[in-house]
Amino acid sequence: MASATTPPETGELKIVKDATCTFCGCVCDDIDLSVQDNQIVKAQRACVLGKAWFLNHDIEDRPSCLIEGQPATLEEGYDRAAQILTGGRYPIIYGLSDSPCEAQRVAVGIADWIDGTIDTTTSVCHGPSGMAVQGVGEVTCTLGEVMNRGDLIMFWGSNPAESHPRHFTRYSLMPKGMFTPNGRKDRTCVIVDVRKTKSAKAADHFIQIKPRRDFEALWTLRALVNGVELEADEVGRQTGVELAVWQDLAERMKSCRFGVVFFGMGLTMTRGKHCNTEALLALTRDLNAHTRFVAKPNRGHGNVTGADNVVAWRTGYSFGVNHARGYPRFNPGEYTTSDVLARGEADSAMMIACDPMANFSEPARAHLRKIPYVALDAKETPTTRSAAVAFTVATYGINTGGTVYRLDDVPIPLRPAFPSPHPSDQEVLTQIERRVRAIKGIRGQ
Amino acid sequence: MSTPFILIPGRTSKQGCGISEGKYGDNYQQEINTLQVAAADMQRLGLESGDRVRLTSEHGQAEASVAAAKKDELPEGVLFIAYGDVSSRLMGADTHGSGMPTSKGLDVEIEKLPANTN
Numbered sequence: 001m002a003s004a005t006t007p008p009e010t011g012e013l014k015i016v017k018d019a020t021c022t023f024c025g026c027v028c029d030d031i032d033l034s035v036q037d038n039q040i041v042k043a044q045r046a047c048v049l050g051k052a053w054f055l056n057h058d059i060e061d062r063p064s065c066l067i068e069g070q071p072a073t074l075e076e077g078y079d080r081a082a083q084i085l086t087g088g089r090y091p092i093i094y095g096l097s098d099s100p101c102e103a104q105r106v107a108v109g110i111a112d113w114i115d116g117t118i119d120t121t122t123s124v125c126h127g128p129s130g131m132a133v134q135g136v137g138e139v140t141c142t143l144g145e146v147m148n149r150g151d152l153i154m155f156w157g158s159n160p161a162e163s164h165p166r167h168f169t170r171y172s173l174m175p176k177g178m179f180t181p182n183g184r185k186d187r188t189c190v191i192v193d194v195r196k197t198k199s200a201k202a203a204d205h206f207i208q209i210k211p212r213r214d215f216e217a218l219w220t221l222r223a224l225v226n227g228v229e230l231e232a233d234e235v236g237r238q239t240g241v242e243l244a245v246w247q248d249l250a251e252r253m254k255s256c257r258f259g260v261v262f263f264g265m266g267l268t269m270t271r272g273k274h275c276n277t278e279a280l281l282a283l284t285r286d287l288n289a290h291t292r293f294v295a296k297p298n299r300g301h302g303n304v305t306g307a308d309n310v311v312a313w314r315t316g317y318s319f320g321v322n323h324a325r326g327y328p329r330f331n332p333g334e335y336t337t338s339d340v341l342a343r344g345e346a347d348s349a350m351m352i353a354c355d356p357m358a359n360f361s362e363p364a365r366a367h368l369r370k371i372p373y374v375a376l377d378a379k380e381t382p383t384t385r386s387a388a389v390a391f392t393v394a395t396y397g398i399n400t401g402g403t404v405y406r407l408d409d410v411p412i413p414l415r416p417a418f419p420s421p422h423p424s425d426q427e428v429l430t431q432i433e434r435r436v437r438a439i440k441g442i443r444g445q
Numbered sequence: 446m447s448t449p450f451i452l453i454p455g456r457t458s459k460q461g462c463g464i465s466e467g468k469y470g471d472n473y474q475q476e477i478n479t480l481q482v483a484a485a486d487m488q489r490l491g492l493e494s495g496d497r498v499r500l501t502s503e504h505g506q507a508e509a510s511v512a513a514a515k516k517d518e519l520p521e522g523v524l525f526i527a528y529g530d531v532s533s534r535l536m537g538a539d540t541h542g543s544g545m546p547t548s549k550g551l552d553v554e555i556e557k558l559p560a561n562t563n
């Protein structure tokens with residue numbers, strides 16, 4: 001894999017034009033970086049999250065490899081990792097949403113060689129949306145189309161002001177487009193949420209629903225869009241919002257020229273999960289009898305969308321894939337990492353650029369603590385601290401190149417700023433794969 | 446006495462910046478350990494910013510410091526905390542066949558802790 005560019009002389013200021021920020025799914029590729037002494041000192045056009053991402057990823061002063069918390073050589077680490085992954089009966093590989101596609105591809109290969117399960121952070125992000133897409137289909141488009149055409153911009157259970165800060169300004173609300181020449185003035189923004197989040201300020205209409213009533217609210221809209229009469233008291237009781245407000249919104253949705261609803265984990269993480277998203281996608285489908293309407297998940301991590309794409313093109317499914325029978329099987333709830341760990345099934349694991357020790361339920365964390373696992377991360381996390389083998393890797397997009405997918409499935413190249421003494425995750429995974437294949441006696445390409 | 450609430454864990458920009466600064470840094474740790482409470486609920490429960498509370502769900506317990514939510518950001522009866530260790534301790538492992546544990550909209554009870562309880 002392409003390594004980072006040549007380091008400049010000490011003190012020399014280097015400018016990297018159009019660098020790509022991989023902190024969130026917006027994957028802004030217009031950032032101008034000022035680099036001095038292997039440190040980014042300025043990240044022009046980056047938002048608060050992007051600045052924190054670029055300015056805090058200098059060279060980590062930690063060993064590239066730790067085995068049981070003790071410094072070890074990379075060779076020792078690769079050997080031990082391969083032993084761990086081939087020594088168990090139920091290995092699982094998880095994470096991948098902060099790695100470039102080239103590294104993700106190698107990880108899927110390893111899962112295949114070891115008859116293991118591969119799952120990505122999608123399963124605890126928009127996995128339920130993936131299930132909903134399989135159920136009812138998806139009407140979609142790129143962010144470029146939203147910018148050029150979108151005149152009704154909705155957000156449901158998503159707070160981009162805090163999670164994707166340039167979403168409004170770069171892609172969805174403010175930019176002037178081919179059919180929206182006046183930018184914000186040509187668009188109406190509606191935000192539906194249970195909290196009056198920081199994003200609500202950007203809305204022309206903010207609709208505050210009762211907590212855990214997204215499903216009821218979405219089916220109310222489906223009914224109205226399809227001309228079904230509803231009982232006003234019941235709608236108010238179920239959704240916390242008057243029927244007249246929903247009627248007004250349904251009319252706006254039907255009469256816009258190009259509508260888009262961006263949805264977040266307010267839908268996928270709340271009771272109902274894939275049923276909530278399914279209701280939204282079905283509503284979007286219904287609306288296309290009246291106008292052009294699309295729905296898009298606001299994906300969180302920089303390359304979680306790439307993880308879906310890579311796992312799908314290599315196995316046929318986008319997350320929660322098991323190879324135990326020698327061919328890929330998909331079953332959320334059975335092969336998804338949170339479940340596999342909480343049920344105590346996995347007996348070895350590899351955690352790539354993810355932090356289940358911080359984010360998973362207590363039963364899942366307790367089991368992970370008991371089994372040997374390999375962790376790859378650019379920073380020290382609760383997951384790297386408890387790992388049998390922990391690799392400190394170079395930061396993708398800052399130290400290494402490659403490809404990531406923006407939240408609208410558009411691939412974007414990375415432009416690294418300075419090299420790292422730590423290996424890239426692709427290098428680590430390639431070395432582990434080589435050893436796994438040797439242990440398994442697999443020859444050839 | 447404990448009082449029932451609905452807890453919504455979520456992202457914040459401070460928590461996001463904290464991830465890049467390092468999860469063992471003060472900013473991240475402070476953000477994921479601070480529970481936002483609506484002003485009316487603070488008053489009702491006699492809470493002041495900085496007070497410690499114990500949160501109890503069907504699945505676990507955790508402690509956090511309290512801060513008043515901004516203006517009308519939270520409706521009464523709803524709490525907010527940035528994703529992290531505290532919110533993970535309170536969620537269950539069951540994903541209902543989806544792969545996703547119910548991580549938002551959790552039923553919790555909160556109880557004020559006496560000062561100096563850690």
Ligand code: SF4
Nearest residue numbers: 021024027028050166
């Ligand atoms: S919006 Fe996201 S990708 Fe763009 S600069 Fe901010 S954190 Fe980076």
